[in-house]
Amino acid sequence: MLPILYRPPADGERITRRDGTLVVPDHPIIPFIEGDGTGPDIWRASVRVLDAAVAKAYGGRRKIAWMEVLAGEKAFRATGSWLPDETVAAFRAYLVGIKGPLTTPIGEGFRSLNVMLRKVLDLYVCLRPVRYFRGVPSPVREPHKIDVVIFRENTEDIYAGIEFGEGTPEMERFRALLRENFPAEYSKIRFPASSGVGLKPISREGSERLIRAAIVYALEHKRRFVTLVHKGNIMKFTEGAFRNWGYALAEREYRETTYTWAEWNRTKEARGEAAANAEQAAALAQGRLLIKDAIADVTFQQLLTRPDEFDVIAAPNLNGDYLSDAVAAQVGGIGIAPGGNINYETGHAVFEATHGTAPKYANLDKVNPGSLILSGQMLLRHLGWDEAADLVVAGMERAIAARTVTYDFARLMRGAREVKCSQFGDEIIRHMTGAKTVTPPRRAPARSASRSATTKTIRSTKDHPKKRARR
Ligand code: NAP
Numbered sequence: 001m002l003p004i005l006y007r008p009p010a011d012g013e014r015i016t017r018r019d020g021t022l023v024v025p026d027h028p029i030i031p032f033i034e035g036d037g038t039g040p041d042i043w044r045a046s047v048r049v050l051d052a053a054v055a056k057a058y059g060g061r062r063k064i065a066w067m068e069v070l071a072g073e074k075a076f077r078a079t080g081s082w083l084p085d086e087t088v089a090a091f092r093a094y095l096v097g098i099k100g101p102l103t104t105p106i107g108e109g110f111r112s113l114n115v116m117l118r119k120v121l122d123l124y125v126c127l128r129p130v131r132y133f134r135g136v137p138s139p140v141r142e143p144h145k146i147d148v149v150i151f152r153e154n155t156e157d158i159y160a161g162i163e164f165g166e167g168t169p170e171m172e173r174f175r176a177l178l179r180e181n182f183p184a185e186y187s188k189i190r191f192p193a194s195s196g197v198g199l200k201p202i203s204r205e206g207s208e209r210l211i212r213a214a215i216v217y218a219l220e221h222k223r224r225f226v227t228l229v230h231k232g233n234i235m236k237f238t239e240g241a242f243r244n245w246g247y248a249l250a251e252r253e254y255r256e257t258t259y260t261w262a263e264w265n266r267t268k269e270a271r272g273e274a275a276a277n278a279e280q281a282a283a284l285a286q287g288r289l290l291i292k293d294a295i296a297d298v299t300f301q302q303l304l305t306r307p308d309e310f311d312v313i314a315a316p317n318l319n320g321d322y323l324s325d326a327v328a329a330q331v332g333g334i335g336i337a338p339g340g341n342i343n344y345e346t347g348h349a350v351f352e353a354t355h356g357t358a359p360k361y362a363n364l365d366k367v368n369p370g371s372l373i374l375s376g377q378m379l380l381r382h383l384g385w386d387e388a389a390d391l392v393v394a395g396m397e398r399a400i401a402a403r404t405v406t407y408d409f410a411r412l413m414r415g416a417r418e419v420k421c422s423q424f425g426d427e428i429i430r431h432m433t434g435a436k437t438v439t440p441p442r443r444a445p446a447r448s449a450s451r452s453a454t455t456k457t458i459r460s461t462k463d464h465p466k467k468r469a470r471r
Pocket of ligand 1: 042101102104334354357359
């Protein structure tokens with residue numbers, strides 16, 4: 001059923017899925033939420049950049065048919081709802097969408113609209129690629145060494161929202177339950193009468209699907225490592241289990257294409273460290289992907305001191321949240337950090353600016369549209385339109401290198417020319433001319449479903465390792 005609130009553009013077609021693969025027509029309908037506060041400013045700049053890249057890459061043969069859907073303040077004004085059912089239905093029906101930042105309404109009982117959207121579409125991966133753009137002011141000495149892709153689990157952990165507040169009737173009932181059924185655990189609470197409690201569910205299924213997505217990504221993009229980041233030394237049955245399930249998954253489903261530190265440890269115990277090192281070296285020489293793990297606090301240190309030892313990261317929700325913003329800050333901050341929320345089984349994906357609405361700058365045509373533009377670039381890649389995505393990246397690299405930047409970068413850069421939000425978009429478009437595309441060849445070529453359609457491989461990740469192993 002099509003949503004009643006929205007009229008799909010007549011010149012577009014719906015993206016569909018066939019055999020676990022996205023089938024993308026040449027004029028796909030993509031729903032967008034422009035967002036609150038500075039959202040309209042950054043959306044206006046972003047959509048021009050994305051359209052220009054697609055037009056240039058495909059000579060007019062392909063074009064996105066954008067369809068505005070409402071959420072946040074604009075939706076509330078028009079419909080009385082912050083997130084109308086029709087908006088969720090549109091993202092469900094059209095599979096792939098994009099959004100600007102949304103105000104989180106303040107008040108008891110309100111959940112973030114972003115979290116609601118992720119939850120209803122079960123977008124279990126929060127994908128945050130973080131790389132450096134030369135010239136961007138950074139607080140570290142060697143920002144160019146950072147090139148990591150973070151897979152943050154998006155549906156579990158402390159974000160499941162199971163909390164009991166101090167002194168509430170719910171807390172009292174929970175306290176009684178604990179005291180009567182788990183007296184040993186209850187005795188560990190230092191101040192039971194004045195505590196609030198939060199529960200942290202982390203499941204095998206939830207961890208495996210996230211880690212599987214990270215491994216598939218790393219294999220497809222010829223990355224070197226996947227690091228499972230956890231605090232398993234303290235939270236053994238949640239974060240420690242996340243690591244153990246990850247290693248077991250790699251060994252079960254990716255036997256021939258990965259080597260794990262769990263294997264290294266077993267070999268070390270059985271035959272000594274030299275034998276384990278030799279085994280690992282041989283596996284890596286065969287081009288296998290190394291699956292390792294790191295405690296969360298060590299990861300924060302080492303991302304600063306040895307960033308090139310990190311590549312693809314898979315992390316539970318809270319660790320992933322902290323890490324994504326910390327690493328983004330290392331390469332110049334939230335103005336340009338992109339993100340996507342994806343379910344690789346259903347094909348649903350919502351790409352989004354990672355910063356907030358920055359309301360004090362609303363309608364000033366001032367803020368950096370880079371985060372939403374690069375999120376749009378991720379969307380293009382998700383469709384398999386890599387040539388257009390490359391043009392966006394090349395245009396942004398060159399605009400920043402030419403020091404034509406928005407206020408946030410200009411205030412930290414010597415010799416910069418400060419431009420408005422819209423002008424930064426213009427600069428990116430201008431710099432696409434003469435840009436070379438740089439997409440590395442894919443291991444798994446996209447399959448054409450018809451002459452007029454391109455496909456993006458979002459196979460069932462469960463099928464993927466076997467196909468790869470046969471190659
Ligand atoms: P914010 O909107 O991210 O703004 C904080 C500061 O970050 C701004 O004052 C500005 O710093 C800088 N900034 C943000 N976006 C920028 C951009 N595009 N270019 C350059 N600088 C940028 O955070 P907030 O003020 O805490 O949150 C405001 C609202 O956004 C809240 O309602 C919150 O719930 C919501 N929010 C939404 C999302 C989302 O939709 N994904 C995420 C986070 C927050 P300077 O003042 O130093 O220039």
